[in-house]
Amino acid sequence: MKQESHIIQCKACGAKNRITKQNLGLKAKCGKCGEPLDTTQKKDTSENGGNIYLVRCLSCHAKNRVPESKMDEKVKCGKCHQPIETSGLMSGRSIMVSDRDFDIKVLKSPVPVLFFAFANWCPSCRAVIPVVEELAREWKGKVRVAKLNVDQNPVVADRFNIMSVPTIIVFDDGQAKDRLTGAVPRLQIMEKMSPYV
Numbered sequence: 001m002k003q004e005s006h007i008i009q010c011k012a013c014g015a016k017n018r019i020t021k022q023n024l025g026l027k028a029k030c031g032k033c034g035e036p037l038d039t040t041q042k043k044d045t046s047e048n049g050g051n052i053y054l055v056r057c058l059s060c061h062a063k064n065r066v067p068e069s070k071m072d073e074k075v076k077c078g079k080c081h082q083p084i085e086t087s088g089l090m091s092g093r094s095i096m097v098s099d100r101d102f103d104i105k106v107l108k109s110p111v112p113v114l115f116f117a118f119a120n121w122c123p124s125c126r127a128v129i130p131v132v133e134e135l136a137r138e139w140k141g142k143v144r145v146a147k148l149n150v151d152q153n154p155v156v157a158d159r160f161n162i163m164s165v166p167t168i169i170v171f172d173d174g175q176a177k178d179r180l181t182g183a184v185p186r187l188q189i190m191e192k193m194s195p196y197v
Contacts, residue, residue: 106144117148119151
């Protein structure tokens with residue numbers, strides 16, 4: 001008889017691990033990197049199924065659990081009842097930001113943001129862009145991936161002291177939390193983002 005199982009993604013390396021239903025909630029390690037897995041991840045019990053996503057209210061900073069089926073609808077905070085802007089989080093694509101809309105799209109994002117600063121003339125940037133786009137697909141609903149051309153948007157580049165490209169900055173709850181500079185490998189980006197995914 002086949003046992004029911006769930007796929008649990010490792011927060012350290014991103015590998016997907018199959019965990020049987022009876023082992024959910026128990027200690028398990030990633031088959032790839034050996035790090036402990038969060039086996040308490042919940043699934044949506046609605047009739048359509050799907051994952052549950054955590055989105056932060058920008059008014060009271062409470063985290064809200066939203067089923068996948070509701071992510072593209074109007075979401076309200078369970079604590080203060082203010083609307084939470086979740087549209088576009090399930091697209092699986094990065095978004096372009098500028099000096100004008102940086103605060104709204106990055107600092108006021110209801111989910112953590114992987115912010116990628118680049119320049120068109122930079123070969124290292126071109127090498128990292130496919131990795132960033134792949135992560136946008138994998139982390140849809142959990143992380144917003146935002147890109148900024150520093151040559152066209154000097155205000156944000158100056159504000160966050162971006163002296164070289166590519167630069168990746170991790171934002172959560174409106175704060176810059178971590179930074180990577182240069183053409184870093186995918187695994188290093190995933191490790192920086194693991195506390196926020």
